[in-house]
Amino acid sequence: MNGIVGAMFSKDFMDELLKPQQLYSHRTLKTVLTRIAHASIMRLNPASMDRLYELVVMAFKYQIFLCPRPKDLLLITYNHIDTIRELVKDTPVVVNQVGETHRKIIEVYSSLSEGEFQLLRQTLLIFFQDMHVRVSLFLKIQVQNPNGRFALSTSGPVPHGIDVPGLIRTFDGKGREVRRSEFPSGGSYSSSVREGCFELHGDRVIRLGTDMYTVNHPEETHTPKHTFVKTDITPNLLAKEELNLLARLMGSMKAEKEPKAETGFWINLFTTDQEEEEAGASGLAEEPLFEVIHIQAMQDEQVTTELARIAGQFAEEEPPGNLNSSKGDDLLAMMDDL
């Protein structure tokens, strides 16, 4: 954890990230996340990385989609940062990095207006468009529907600064209210709760961006075969700019520990190929569009210690090529050697 947080919150990487820039493509973001994930002794095979990426993006989509007011994007971000700070609290060097990043984010974003935050949010929503991967945890707690779309409630408290719908006020030429009438809102809204804190420390009030796993359970992602429509909007020039950006980002990412094949080990988040096929076949009867993939994220301490011991015994293995062949392969391959 310290490895990952340390790499992600390094000054150079964050400085690069906080420069004004265009929206990333999915390919770029996945490459960056893969590199971050590998900044520790953990290794994920490509299929597992794909699933992890989908899980991360869907959780991210959920938070942006349901963000109550545009500037609450900051509160959601601060929830994440607060949690990360807690995770690495025993490593002062990394805590400092997180704190520095938090300060920089406050500096860069605090002056944006609500309209500008909404534009930011609208741009991010383009990134998530057409992704409807079902996540078992989200289905279970009913924030996501079986069709993959997130539940939008028409009840509950309205966001801070918004009035409960239902009132029509009419005024005369002198600005005096002359009439009030009500209309059915079609929902059951209540008044807003207090506003969250935008400082370095404080109660953020909103829950988006906090830990969604209140109970340990094995999670599954159901991946429909053709759900993710690739929006390939990268003509040559755009791809080149993106690769340049990627090169700068990779160059500024210094992993705390250089991944050494001897100490690393590969996690196959899947059961054996045969079991997968069987699961796929049995699932076909009820849900012809889906392959059921089981990921067991075990949080049992004894198991993880055991894993670490076994890891030491794993033989060196060649990492399978984790990039699909497309333009810029050579450049990206070069970056992997950084």
Place this chain on the structure above:
Amino acid sequence: MYHKEKSIQIKNSASALYNNLGVLRIAPRSLTYFTVVHANVVNMVSASWDGLNYSHRQLQSKEPNVATSTSLIMQAAFCALPSRDLLVVTSQKGIQIYESDGSTMVYWHALDTPDTPTDQAVFARGISAVGNSYICVGDSSGSILVFDVPSKGSNITLSDVLKGHKKSITDIASECSGSQDCIADLISADDGGNLCVWKSGEEFQRFNNIPGFDISCTSVKLWKGTAVAGYGTGQIRLYEAVTGILHAEVNAHARWIYSLDIAPFSGLLLSAAEDSLVRVWHLSIKPESLSVEVAHLHNECVTDTQICGAKFCDGDGHAFAVTGYDLSEIIRYTQS
């Protein structure tokens, strides 16, 4: 009051943008055109009134004669002038004007886009026809570009740049095109909630400034001298345009309003927001008291959808259409 009709499927899903639905009714051909923006593409559908024929077309945002370089589109809207109908598409790079069926691009205007991104976004947004021959388009700096449009052909020229806003333009609307005479016929709104009221002509005049409250006015309409504005607070406010007097304020929605539309012959008002609700209201002007009354008529809930576009399909408000973020269809409703 309204019931749902068969939806029109579109090639990609709608992006979360204000006023993300364009509608043009072509009575002589019994057709209606719809436009829905998805990232850097405009999806156009031509729907025959008998419901039997649909044809699709996609327009990309790009400079003419430049093979690559697309940019994100902010808005696409039809401009109906007395002499011709045109389709205007605004993006981060510039403004494109097409024939109304999307077949030919007749004009391109490039914005001053910096080479490397700065922390100020650059884009054009806010589109309206006004008067006999003008098309107005707003931009991220708060300027409004006025284009003079000939009755035929591509000799469109930039004739004026209106300064009245300091924040990015969100929406522009007009009334009284053609023969009618109005004191003011154009209204523009910005990200700070400010409204400017103008009179078009050889020289555009600014008649009034209605200040906002630091919350975006995302959609604005002008009807019988009344400015109807929707805000990020979910409120709709009605002002007398030339004086700025507030007639009415409605706590209409629980989230940001994304689209307003008015059916001019009946005074029906349509509002749609991220809270998944579309509401139909009736506006009536009381000449004795010179006040405007707002009555609520109808709600439609598009489950789990943040609505981004809602427009009447005809001047009476007999039918309306709705788009939502991540939805690949245009949902239609007709009066029962």
